[in-house]
Amino acid sequence: MVGAETVTVAVGAASGLLKYTWIIALLPVISAALTLFFGKRTPGKGAVYGIAALAASWVLSILVLWHFVQGGGAQASQVDWFNVGPFHLQLGQYIDGLCAVMLVVVTSVSLCVHVYSLGYMHGDKRFTWFYFVLSMFTAAMLDVVIAPNLFQLLIGWEVMGICSYLLIGHWWEEKENSNASIKAFITTRIGDVPFMFGIFALIAATGFKTSNITDISGMIQAHQISGGVAAVAAILLFGGTIGKSAQFPLHVWLPDAMAGPTPVSALIHAATMVAAGVYLVGRMYTVFIGADAWVLQTVSIIGAITMLGAALLALVQNDIKRVLAYSTLSQLAYMVAVMGAGPAGRNAAFFHLFTHAFFKALLFLGAGSVIHAVHSNNMSDMGGLRKFMPVTFITFVIGSLALAGVFPLAGFWSKDELLVSAYDGHQWLFVIMVVTAVLTAFYTMRMVWLTFFGTYDGHGHPHESPRSMTSPLVFLGAATVGVGFLGSPLIHAPFFKWVYFGQPEAVHFVPWIALLGTVAALGGIGVAYLMYKEKREKDPLEGRLGPLWGVFQHRYYIDAFYMRAIIYPIRDTCSAGVYWFNQTVLDGFVNGMAALARGVSTMVYWFDRNVIDGAVNALGMGAEESGGLLKYLQSGNVQWYAVVLFVGVIALTIIFVRA
Amino acid sequence: MTGQEYAFIVLAAVGSLSAIATVTARNVVHAALYLVVTLSSVGAVYLLLGAEFVAWVQILIYVGAIVILFLFGLMLTKAPIGRDSLDNQHPWVGGVVGFGVFAGLAWLIQDAFPFADSVASPGFRGSTQAVGQAIFHSYVLPFEAVSFLLLAALIGAVVLARKDDEP
Amino acid sequence: MIRLPMILFFSAFLFSAGVYGVLVRRNAVMILMAIELMLNAVNVNLVGFSASLRAMSGQVFALFIIAVAAAEVGIGLAIVILLFRNRESINIDEASQLKW
Numbered sequence: 006m007v008g009a010e011t012v013t014v015a016v017g018a019a020s021g022l023l024k025y026t027w028i029i030a031l032l033p034v035i036s037a038a039l040t041l042f043f044g045k046r047t048p049g050k051g052a053v054y055g056i057a058a059l060a061a062s063w064v065l066s067i068l069v070l071w072h073f074v075q076g077g078g079a080q081a082s083q084v085d086w087f088n089v090g091p092f093h094l095q096l097g098q099y100i101d102g103l104c105a106v107m108l109v110v111v112t113s114v115s116l117c118v119h120v121y122s123l124g125y126m127h128g129d130k131r132f133t134w135f136y137f138v139l140s141m142f143t144a145a146m147l148d149v150v151i152a153p154n155l156f157q158l159l160i161g162w163e164v165m166g167i168c169s170y171l172l173i174g175h176w177w178e179e180k181e182n183s184n185a186s187i188k189a190f191i192t193t194r195i196g197d198v199p200f201m202f203g204i205f206a207l208i209a210a211t212g213f214k215t216s217n218i219t220d221i222s223g224m225i226q227a228h229q230i231s232g233g234v235a236a237v238a239a240i241l242l243f244g245g246t247i248g249k250s251a252q253f254p255l256h257v258w259l260p261d262a263m264a265g266p267t268p269v270s271a272l273i274h275a276a277t278m279v280a281a282g283v284y285l286v287g288r289m290y291t292v293f294i295g296a297d298a299w300v301l302q303t304v305s306i307i308g309a310i311t312m313l314g315a316a317l318l319a320l321v322q323n324d325i326k327r328v329l330a331y332s333t334l335s336q337l338a339y340m341v342a343v344m345g346a347g348p349a350g351r352n353a354a355f356f357h358l359f360t361h362a363f364f365k366a367l368l369f370l371g372a373g374s375v376i377h378a379v380h381s382n383n384m385s386d387m388g389g390l391r392k393f394m395p396v397t398f399i400t401f402v403i404g405s406l407a408l409a410g411v412f413p414l415a416g417f418w419s420k421d422e423l424l425v426s427a428y429d430g431h432q433w434l435f436v437i438m439v440v441t442a443v444l445t446a447f448y449t450m451r452m453v454w455l456t457f458f459g460t461y462d463g464h465g466h467p468h469e470s471p472r473s474m475t476s477p478l479v480f481l482g483a484a485t486v487g488v489g490f491l492g493s494p495l496i497h498a499p500f501f502k503w504v505y506f507g508q509p510e511a512v513h514f515v516p517w518i519a520l521l522g523t524v525a526a527l528g529g530i531g532v533a534y535l536m537y538k539e540k541r542e543k544d545p546l547e548g549r550l551g552p553l554w555g556v557f558q559h560r561y562y563i564d565a566f567y568m569r570a571i572i573y574p575i576r577d578t579c580s581a582g583v584y585w586f587n588q589t590v591l592d593g594f595v596n597g598m599a600a601l602a603r604g605v606s607t608m609v610y611w612f613d614r615n616v617i618d619g620a621v622n623a624l625g626m627g628a629e630e631s632g633g634l635l636k637y638l639q640s641g642n643v644q645w646y647a648v649v650l651f652v653g654v655i656a657l658t659i660i661f662v663r664a
Numbered sequence: 665m666t667g668q669e670y671a672f673i674v675l676a677a678v679g680s681l682s683a684i685a686t687v688t689a690r691n692v693v694h695a696a697l698y699l700v701v702t703l704s705s706v707g708a709v710y711l712l713l714g715a716e717f718v719a720w721v722q723i724l725i726y727v728g729a730i731v732i733l734f735l736f737g738l739m740l741t742k743a744p745i746g747r748d749s750l751d752n753q754h755p756w757v758g759g760v761v762g763f764g765v766f767a768g769l770a771w772l773i774q775d776a777f778p779f780a781d782s783v784a785s786p787g788f789r790g791s792t793q794a795v796g797q798a799i800f801h802s803y804v805l806p807f808e809a810v811s812f813l814l815l816a817a818l819i820g821a822v823v824l825a826r827k828d829d830e831p
Numbered sequence: 832m833i834r835l836p837m838i839l840f841f842s843a844f845l846f847s848a849g850v851y852g853v854l855v856r857r858n859a860v861m862i863l864m865a866i867e868l869m870l871n872a873v874n875v876n877l878v879g880f881s882a883s884l885r886a887m888s889g890q891v892f893a894l895f896i897i898a899v900a901a902a903e904v905g906i907g908l909a910i911v912i913l914l915f916r917n918r919e920s921i922n923i924d925e926a927s928q929l930k931w
Contacts, residue, residue, distance in 0.1 A: 676837070679841065683845050684848055686868065687865055709875060710875075712833065713881075717894075718874075730904050733904055742915075752855060759851060762848070766843055782835055797887075821908070824910060824912075825913060
């Protein structure tokens with residue numbers, strides 16, 4: 006049970022409010038419960054709870070940030086949860102400038118999405134449920150942000166995973182959507198396994214005493230944990246980031262996750278959940294810095310591969326949400342890659358995370374507005390929409406220019422910081438980032454042009470979206486224009502006085518890098534304009550890319566490779582094994598003998614195939630045999646489970662009484 | 665051996681045999697009636713052990729209410745009659761495991777409370793008054809929890825078994 | 832009075848009969864009956880120890896178990912009726928969708 010004693014460690018001048026930051030995370034939980042239990046009976050089907058709670062959380066977040074704007078210090082407080090031997094687990098909060106910024110980002114975007122969904126999800130048959138999961142998801146993300154220890158972080162992390170699954174598969178009646186949700190869940194799970202082991206490794210490294218992040222950081226800085234151990238832990242933790250932030254090679258789920266409703270894409274797959282992976286690296290940065298040097302290099306390399314690969318894929322997409330999905334991958338990879346370039350890179354990455362959340366949410370919500378109007382995701386069904394949807398058009402263009410990195414919008418300032426840090430860190434990374442910046446500007450322009458310019462190709466009459474959808478767009482558009490200046494050297498970059506690693510350091514402005522970034526952005530836009538200004542039947546890129554077009558369309562065949570090399574063999578052998586077990590055990594002894602004979606003949610067959618067809622088949626058949634053993638666990642017959650249960654009880658009785 | 669022990673052995677034999685009959689009967693209604701015999705003899709064992717309140721509750725609730733519920737359940741689900749449809753295809757597995765459980769328990773009992781060492785303790789009478797005092801003195805909170813559980817079960821059963829009007 | 836091991840053996844026998852019933856019966860109502868046998872075995876144990884240790888708590892817990900058993904039967908039969916309504920059969924080896 007929760008201990009009554011509250012341990013408060015105030016670092017510096019913690020204002021009174023700061024102690025209660027956890028309320029920000031609690032409010033969405035309450036609203037989720039209210040939505041779940043009373044939502045259907047409330048006028049408006051329960052959306053009001055989530056919106057009210059998020060509005061309150063947003064105001065509180067601004068107040069918390071204000072504390073840091075005034076130069077306040079970090080604050081930590083926690084209560085005991087339970088003790089296992091020497092291990093103390095606590096619940097609580099750790100708030101510093103970074104957390105405050107993240108709280109503002111998450112609550113702003115979530116509030117916008119809550120309001121926006123009023124219009125977008127209007128009339129949906131699971132409207133109330135949608136709002137419940139949305140609130141639950143926000144609460145989980147806020148928990149990750151304020152978590153003082155790794156266990157609390159893990160709880161939020163996993164709740165986000167399940168909420169993401171529920172939201173992607175919100176329209177599960179279509180097989181494609183439920184497949185996408187399963188794919189997202191399992192793929193991120195694959196990253197979560199190393200993540201959990203990373204947590205265990207760190208706890209073990211502390212001598213099983215604590216999972217508190219501050220304590221662990223302190224031990225690493227005091228060299229009580231060796232660089233090698235920290236390296237193992239860091240690379241395992243980074244596995245979680247690869248899964249959650251969709252970095253290569255686990256990036257495959259994010260584009261498919263676009264099957265979910267568009268507000269979900271804006272909230273989860275642009276602004277918050279995928280940001281959790283980046284946030285994790287930044288939060289555990291001491292571990293990464295304290296680890297051997299190859300860890301950060303790996304981080305940079307993974308980021309660089311994803312950055313360039315995803316930007317290339319975004320070039321050829323026809324689905325507007327997929328363009329945005331790949332650009333999200335690419336932008337997240339920017340952050341991850343620059344994280345690997347040193348502490349300055351970490352701060353720059355967080356600045357980009359901060360600005361990116363606003364303009365990417367804006368772009369997704371804008372895309373949702375367009376989709377709402379034309380009832381199609383395909384850009385070939387759009388075109389000329391600027392006349393029909395002026396508000397969406399203007400805000401979308403602002404978001405796009407920010408994404409491309411055009412002065413003076415948010416993306417320009419953060420991208421500039423990233424480039425500067427990369428140049429100081431790894432210069433090869435700098436080159437890749439500039440190339441990616443050109444590509445980003447190109448596909449952004451292509452997307453804007455195909456959607457809003459030219460002539461309208463679709464059916465029906467597009468119309469501007471309702472007020473509930475356009476007002477979040479305007480709010481986010483204004484934020485996109487404004488937030489970039491927070492990190493601008495022109496006004497001494499207040500952002501980096503809140504978010505810093507170790508000590509705040511001055512931001513230096515490198516004119517030629519800023520100029521290079523602008524040239525890259527304008528160059529990409531210009532080339533795209535020249536290529537797309539005339540309307541054509543075929544995408545002009547298709548001819549120019551030649552065979553690469555096909556490779557990009559098939560996403561480098563990575564998804565197909567995963568399906569054929571991993572998923573089908575496991576699935577087929579398991580089902581074969583299940584069937585085999587059913588036939589043998591349940592049909593009794595006679596059939597058992599037959600199955601034995603069959604097993605022998607299977608092995609003969611296996612040998613045959615092995616000799617003839619070589620190692621590939623050997624692997625598959627070996628898996629079939631082991632699948633046959635696994636079948637014991639899954640007959641679906643409850644009584645069989647009970648038999649196993651009682652046999653286990655007898656065995657345990659004998660073991661324990663003997664001992 | 666005291667008279668009480670002889671009485672116990674008779675009751676235990678009746679209870680055990682009808683328990684076997686309950687789980688092997690070919691007719692579902694017969695099985696329910698054998699269950700009545702088992703439950704009643706268990707109730708009588710409670711009386712022998714001096715637990716009179718538990719004994720009467722056993723008769724009232726188990727024999728009076730639960731078995732009736734079972735009979736209703738059998739009636740509502742049109743349970744078939746005949747051994748083949750009552751047991752599954754591998755009764756020997758259940759037999760082996762059931763015997764294994766009994767053997768394990770018997771070994772455990774013999775290990776912990778050797779029969780040879782046991783002595784017949786003097787009589788003990790847990791009067792209804794004592795039970796009431798224990799429940800409403802030491803166990804008030806669990807008692808309330810159980811009453812809440814019963815309420816929840818009542819509502820749950822109604823919700824589950826109710827026919828939905830809308831499809 | 833009655834020696835404790837005798838009571839415990841009776842209880843063990845009832846329990847094993849219940850285990851056999853749970854594992855062998857196909858009819859869900861019969862399985863519930865077998866579960867009742869197991870619960871009764873536990874009660875016999877509790878009352879037996881109560882008499883042997885001359886403590887009241889065994890009987891109190893036996894009463895609680897009777898109450899819980901009543902709740903269990905109520906819910907169990909509701910589930911069985913629901914199963915019957917959906918599948919026209921309460922043979923649990925036919926309800927084997929609990930697998931991948």
